[in-house]
Each structure stands twice: as C-alpha cells, then as structure tokens.
Amino acid sequence: MANNLADALLRKIAVSNRLDPEDVGALEKLPIERRAFGARETVVRDGERPTQCCLVIEGFVFRAKTTFDGQRQILSLHIPGEIPDLQSLHLGIMDHDLVTLTQCTLGLVPHDALKQVNRVRPNVAAALWRETLIDAAIFREWMVNVGRRTGLARMAHLLSELRRRLEAIGRASNGAFRLPITQAELGDCLAMSTVHVNRVLQELRRDGLIEVERSAFQLLDQPKLEQLGQFDPHYLHLSPAA
Amino acid sequence: MANNLADALLRKIAVSNRLDPEDVGALEKLPIERRAFGARETVVRDGERPTQCCLVIEGFVFRAKTTFDGQRQILSLHIPGEIPDLQSLHLGIMDHDLVTLTQCTLGLVPHDALKQVNRVRPNVAAALWRETLIDAAIFREWMVNVGRRTGLARMAHLLSELRRRLEAIGRASNGAFRLPITQAELGDCLAMSTVHVNRVLQELRRDGLIEVERSAFQLLDQPKLEQLGQFDPHYLHLSPAA
DNA sequence: CGTGGATTTGAGAGAAATCAAATCATGTGG
DNA sequence: CCACATGATTTGATTTCTCTCAAATCCACG
Structure with a gap:
C-alpha cells in the first residue's frame, strides 16, 4: 500500500507509538477525503463544530487564536502526518482557528470513522490519545518559551524544535529544512513584533548559528542553538518507549 | 456511596461529560490510595516515570516547568476533582513538575487500573481523554494570555477563569472563592514579576473590580473583569453537550 | 517594469523587569 | 505575652528589552 492517503499519518504515528499490523490496517482503511488548499x-x-478531522498530508498548517483587539497568537505549527484538530473528536466546538501556512493537501476524516476505529482497536485509540497529549506537551513548552525566554532564546528554541520534529519524519537533514513562513508569522508564534523577529534572526546569522534563504532554513550549529534556546527535546516524547 | 474517594472526580467529570450509571460504578470501584501532602x-x-496518577481530592496543586536559569513558569492550576498528571498514563516520562499549592489530599490511582477501566468502558476512556483535551485547551488560552495581553488583562483573565472553574464544582459563589496563593506564584502563572503582580492587583482593587483578603478572593464586577481580561469561557468546554 | 508583500533600518516610547528597602503578618520560643 | 525571625506585601527609583511608528529596500511575479 505504497501510496495510501494514510501514509503520512502512519509514518508520523510510528515515530511515537508501536502499532500492530492490524492497527496499521485499520488506519489504512480509514475513509479519507483528499482536499487541496491554498496558502493562508x-x-x-x-x-x-466540525464533524471531521484534518490530516496534514502535504504542507504546513497552524492553529491560532485572535484576541478581541486583533492580536494573533499562533498556538502550534503542524507538519505532514499530524492531525491538528484531533481534539475536535471529543471537544465539539473549536476554540481556535486552523489555517494553512502553505499550499496543502489535507485528508478529511469523518469523526464517525475515527470513533469506530477507536472502539474496535484500543491500541489506535491510545496512540491517537497520545498524539493529543504530545500536542499538549508542546503547548506547555511554548508557554514557557513565550513567558520566560528572551527573544533570541525563543527563536533558537522554536527552530531547534522544528528541526527535531521535521527530522523525525524525514523532512530535515543536517539541520536543513524548508519552511515557508514569514517573519510576521514567526512573530505570532513567539509573541514578538516583526521588527524584533528580524533583528533576532540577524543576530543568529551574525553569530553563525543559522542561514535563512527564503524558505530554506539551515541550522549551522545545533548544539549552540539548542543551548541558547534552552532546548531539551524530552518534551517532544519522540520515542515510543517513553 | 456518599463518601467515596472518587466523589470529587465524579463531580468534576460530570461537569463536562455524560456518564452512564455503569461508568460511574466503574470509576467508584477504582483503587484509590489516599495520601496527605503539605503545601509546596x-x-x-x-x-x-510515574506508575500512577494523582487525583486532587482536596486542596490545590499546580504544574510547573523550571528553565535552566531557574525561572519558573506555572503551567496550570488544579482544583478538586482534576487529575493533573493524567497525561502520564500515555506519555510515560514527566516533562514538568507536579507540586501542591496548599495542603492537599490526593488520591493515587495506578495506571494499570485506569487502563483497565478504559478498556472495559469506552465511555470512561472518552471522558478522560476529553479531560486531557480541556487541559490542553486551557494551555492554549494561557499561551495567549502570557503572550498577547497586558499585565492587567492577564490577571483579570486568570481570576475570571478560576471563578468559572471553581463555580462549576461548587467552590465559588457570587465571585467569592478561597485560593491560598502568593503574589510570587501568581507571577509565575502569568509570567510577570512579583512587583508587577502587586501593582496590578492594586489597580484592580482601586478600580473596584476585586477584593483580596489573604486567600479570600472576591470578584466584585464580573462583567467588567471579564471584559478587561478579554475572557470568553468557551475554551473551558464546561458543558457536556459541547 | 511596475506593484504589493516581505524584509530591513532607524529612532523614540513604553510596559515591565530589576534592584533595594521598608512595612506588614505570622508564628515561635523564651 | 512579647521579642524575634521569616516570609509576604508594598513602595520607590532605575534600567532594559521590546514595541511602535515610519520609511527605505528588496524581491517575486504578472
């Protein structure tokens, strides 16, 4: 089943979970409707109140909240294989927006089908539950990032995290990855102004820690960058054994 | 079963979930070990790597991360009936601390027992999953709070949230509730200095929005306070119908 | 080759942190 | 029952990081 719509999902879930062949089979049989989206x-x-979940097959999406006075906070960035609105399965009403960052291929999976799989295959249910818990673990770390670190450290942390997550699904190597994101959007992730994002990026470049060429990020000195961002990957729960 | 250790849990879960009598029975039969803790x-x-979860039966606890340079961010406050480390059921390794805020009675529930209930009663599994999703929803809102609101709004938001959550379990009425928390701890929740917390509280008092008498909080003007904090409770997912 | 979005630069303003010290409770032991 | 120690709150003064405002490039694309 080389080109199933669930492939990205399976690859991603396999990063943090152990699944039986039967579990994999059940996921492959999920009814997934492919849909193309433009950027933003x-x-x-x-x-x-969605009745389906969105699987990221290709591209990047983010979740965000907008305050009454129009400020936006990006809550999370999502990469292929993730289901950014999996929480809607049990929460019903959305408390934030789900937005494409880039052109995307998304897979729409009906709640009913997911609930059915969860009933029949408790392992799958546990794995999906676990995915939402990792999601929450990342929220916690972002809260620390936004609340307790300087602009420079915040950026170093975000880039370090992205590198690790993208590496886990084979979309980064040697600290290089493609992520088409504007400085304004980085600012919304890190709760800082575009101007400050720009200056922080300049400083990281000046110090030889990164190179950015349009959407091509290159982390040059991973240890230093992670140290600067106080980055410890254990919150990502990347290993299934954890 | 008037004084079961699971009573607080049942009351709390009933706020956001509908459970069958059989589900309630299963929860009441959970083996829960009562343990007393001092403050802090x-x-x-x-x-x-815990092998059990902690149910808050009486008192308050919080979760926190400490950065390498010793700064602390409180990630969440927990009230009776909540299971603050429920995520450990599927994540294995803790990515933060769980600390008592006040003297507490906690109920220790073995992971095995919880997993067994989840297998046998899918409704319970769904309810517990939902609880962890609400937990994550609150993280998201706190991220916005810390990242995008002024000190005054942050405090107003936090107090508004606490009022709602405590009201839901019958521990606040007419905007009055008891919460023994220091200004330094409030600062760690809101990512601001103790000095600033103090000044913000003074301003809220001066404006007639709150009264604080030691650990007794009294919110005097709920609508104004919620407006100031840009507080919209739908992220709390308090109604089961949601 | 113009146009609009993105990035970059400069200067000034502001929210909140830090530093330091005083005051206020609370609880303890003599 | 009071002196004293300890932790919490309050106040004042200064500093700093980051925002805001404004304008200049830069760049991709039609």
Whole structure:
C-alpha cells in the first residue's frame, strides 16, 4: 500500500507509538477525503463544530487564536502526518482557528470513522490519545518559551524544535529544512513584533548559528542553538518507549 | 456511596461529560490510595516515570516547568476533582513538575487500573481523554494570555477563569472563592514579576473590580473583569453537550 | 517594469523587569 | 505575652528589552 492517503499519518504515528499490523490496517482503511488548499486559507474556524478531522498530508498548517483587539497568537505549527484538530473528536466546538501556512493537501476524516476505529482497536485509540497529549506537551513548552525566554532564546528554541520534529519524519537533514513562513508569522508564534523577529534572526546569522534563504532554513550549529534556546527535546516524547 | 474517594472526580467529570450509571460504578470501584501532602511539596518531578496518577481530592496543586536559569513558569492550576498528571498514563516520562499549592489530599490511582477501566468502558476512556483535551485547551488560552495581553488583562483573565472553574464544582459563589496563593506564584502563572503582580492587583482593587483578603478572593464586577481580561469561557468546554 | 508583500533600518516610547528597602503578618520560643 | 525571625506585601527609583511608528529596500511575479 505504497501510496495510501494514510501514509503520512502512519509514518508520523510510528515515530511515537508501536502499532500492530492490524492497527496499521485499520488506519489504512480509514475513509479519507483528499482536499487541496491554498496558502493562508482558514480550514476550520473558532466556534465551529466540525464533524471531521484534518490530516496534514502535504504542507504546513497552524492553529491560532485572535484576541478581541486583533492580536494573533499562533498556538502550534503542524507538519505532514499530524492531525491538528484531533481534539475536535471529543471537544465539539473549536476554540481556535486552523489555517494553512502553505499550499496543502489535507485528508478529511469523518469523526464517525475515527470513533469506530477507536472502539474496535484500543491500541489506535491510545496512540491517537497520545498524539493529543504530545500536542499538549508542546503547548506547555511554548508557554514557557513565550513567558520566560528572551527573544533570541525563543527563536533558537522554536527552530531547534522544528528541526527535531521535521527530522523525525524525514523532512530535515543536517539541520536543513524548508519552511515557508514569514517573519510576521514567526512573530505570532513567539509573541514578538516583526521588527524584533528580524533583528533576532540577524543576530543568529551574525553569530553563525543559522542561514535563512527564503524558505530554506539551515541550522549551522545545533548544539549552540539548542543551548541558547534552552532546548531539551524530552518534551517532544519522540520515542515510543517513553 | 456518599463518601467515596472518587466523589470529587465524579463531580468534576460530570461537569463536562455524560456518564452512564455503569461508568460511574466503574470509576467508584477504582483503587484509590489516599495520601496527605503539605503545601509546596513536589508530588511528581520532571523526568520521572510515574506508575500512577494523582487525583486532587482536596486542596490545590499546580504544574510547573523550571528553565535552566531557574525561572519558573506555572503551567496550570488544579482544583478538586482534576487529575493533573493524567497525561502520564500515555506519555510515560514527566516533562514538568507536579507540586501542591496548599495542603492537599490526593488520591493515587495506578495506571494499570485506569487502563483497565478504559478498556472495559469506552465511555470512561472518552471522558478522560476529553479531560486531557480541556487541559490542553486551557494551555492554549494561557499561551495567549502570557503572550498577547497586558499585565492587567492577564490577571483579570486568570481570576475570571478560576471563578468559572471553581463555580462549576461548587467552590465559588457570587465571585467569592478561597485560593491560598502568593503574589510570587501568581507571577509565575502569568509570567510577570512579583512587583508587577502587586501593582496590578492594586489597580484592580482601586478600580473596584476585586477584593483580596489573604486567600479570600472576591470578584466584585464580573462583567467588567471579564471584559478587561478579554475572557470568553468557551475554551473551558464546561458543558457536556459541547 | 511596475506593484504589493516581505524584509530591513532607524529612532523614540513604553510596559515591565530589576534592584533595594521598608512595612506588614505570622508564628515561635523564651 | 512579647521579642524575634521569616516570609509576604508594598513602595520607590532605575534600567532594559521590546514595541511602535515610519520609511527605505528588496524581491517575486504578472
């Protein structure tokens, strides 16, 4: 089953979970509707009650909240294989937006089908539950990032995290990865202004820690960058044994 | 079964979930070991691999991360009926500390027992999963709070949230609730200095929005306070219908 | 080759941190 | 029952990081 729509999902889940062949089979049989999206399209909106979940097959998406006075906080960035709105399976109402960062191929999976798989295959349910718990673990780390680190450390931390997560699914190597994101959007991830993002990136470049060529990020000195960002990957729970 | 150790849990879960009598029965039969803790005791430490979860029966606990340079970010406050480390059921390794805020009665529930209940009663599994998803929803809102609001709004938001959550379990009425927390701890929740917490509280008092008498909080003008904090409770997912 | 978004630069303003010290409780032991 | 120690709150003064405002490049694309 080389080109199943669930392939990205299976690869991603395999990073943090052990699944039986039967579990894999059940996931491969999920009814997934492929849908193409342009960049910066809102997929699901705050306040809506979705009846399906969105699997990222290709591209990047993010979740965000907008305050009454129009400020935006990006809550998470999502890479292929993730289901950014998996929480809608049990929460019903969205408390934030789901937006494409880039052109995307998303896979729409009906809640009913997911609930059915969860009932029949408890291992799958546990794995999906675990994915939402890792999601929450990343929220916690981002809260620390936004609340307790300087602009420079915040950026170093974010880049270190992305490198690790992208490496785990084979989309980064030697500290190089492609991520089409603007400085304004980085600012919304890190709760800082575009101007400050720009200056922080310049400083990281000046110090020989990174290179950025449009959407091509290159982390030059991983140890130093991770140290600067106080980055400890154990919150990512990347190993299934954990 | 008037005084079961699971009572607080059942009451809390009933706020956001519908359970069958059989589900309730299964939860009541959980083996729960009662343990008393003093204030500011670390219950579970970052990096540990717990084999049980902690149910808050009485008192308050919080979760926190400490950065390499010793700064602390409180990630969440927990009230009776909650299981603050429920994520350990599927994540294995702790990525933060669990600490008592006040004297506490906690109920220790073995992972095995919880996993068994989850297998036998899918409704219970769904409810517990949902609890961890609400936990994550609160993280998201706190991220916005810390990242995007002024000190005054941050404090107003936190107090508004606490009022709602405590009301839901019958521990706040007319905006009054007891919460023994220092200004330094409030600062760690809101990512601001103790000095600033003090000044913000003074401003809220001066404006007639709150009164604080030691650990007794009294919110005087709920609508104004919620407006100031840009507080919209839908992220709390308090109604089961959601 | 113009156009609009993204990036970069400069200067000034502001929210909150830090530093330092005083005051206020609370609880303890003599 | 009071002196004293300890922790929490409060106040004042200064510093700093980051934002805001404004304008200049830069760049991809039609």
